[in-house]
Amino acid sequence: MKLLTTIIICLFICFGSTAQSQYEKGMRTAFELWENDKPWEASNLFVRIAQAEPDNWLPPFYVAQIHVYSSFSEKDKEKVPSMLKAALDYLNDAKALAKDNPAVLMLEAQLLTAWVVYDGQQYGMKYSAKINQLYNEALRLAPNNPNVLLAKTEWDIGTAKYFGQSTKSHCEDIERAIELFATFKPEGEFYPRTSLAYAQRVLKENCTKE
Numbered sequence: 001m002k003l004l005t006t007i008i009i010c011l012f013i014c015f016g017s018t019a020q021s022q023y024e025k026g027m028r029t030a031f032e033l034w035e036n037d038k039p040w041e042a043s044n045l046f047v048r049i050a051q052a053e054p055d056n057w058l059p060p061f062y063v064a065q066i067h068v069y070s071s072f073s074e075k076d077k078e079k080v081p082s083m084l085k086a087a088l089d090y091l092n093d094a095k096a097l098a099k100d101n102p103a104v105l106m107l108e109a110q111l112l113t114a115w116v117v118y119d120g121q122q123y124g125m126k127y128s129a130k131i132n133q134l135y136n137e138a139l140r141l142a143p144n145n146p147n148v149l150l151a152k153t154e155w156d157i158g159t160a161k162y163f164g165q166s167t168k169s170h171c172e173d174i175e176r177a178i179e180l181f182a183t184f185k186p187e188g189e190f191y192p193r194t195s196l197a198y199a200q201r202v203l204k205e206n207c208t209k210e
Helices: 002-035 039-052 058-073 077-097 102-118 120-141 146-162 168-181 196-206
Strands: none
Touching (some): 002 058, 058 077, 120 146
C-alpha cells in the first residue's frame, strides 16, 4: 500500500512538473516571437496557452496587450476598431481572473488611450477622466511599481503636449520611475514589466533642456 501511494504521489508530481514546464516553454517562446517582431504569431500562441491555462490571467493579458500596442502603429485605421475590440475581450478575461491588479488597470488605461489616439475628437473627452482614474487606482495599489508610474507619466506628458504645455513638470516622475527600476522585482518571470532603457529614452525625449 505504501508503495502504491508513493507511486501515485510521484505521478502527480511528475505530471505537475511537465505541465508547468510546458507552460513556461510556451510563454518563453511567445515572448521570443514578440521580441523578433512577430506579434501576431506570439498572440496566437498566448491564445493557445490561455486555453490550456484557464485560471491564469497572464496569457489573455498579453493577447490584449499585443492588440493594444499594435493598434498604435497600425497604418490601416479601418483595422483599429476590431483590434481594440478584440483587446477588450481578452482584457476582460484577464480582469475576471485578476481583480484589482495594477498591471490590468494600466492596460485598460492604455486601451482607452488607443481609442483616443484613433479618434481624439470622438474619444478624448469621453475617456480622459476614466484613464486618469485607472492610473491613479493602479498607483494606489502599487505606488512603487515603475511600470505603472512610467505609463501614467507618459499619459500625462501626452496630455500636456496636446494642450501645448511644457512636459518639464513630469520629469521628476520619470526620474523616480528610473530609480524604482533598480529595486523593483516582478512577482514572477512572466509578469508585466517595462525596460529601464525605455524609461531612460522617455526621459531623454521629454526632459532635455529647452
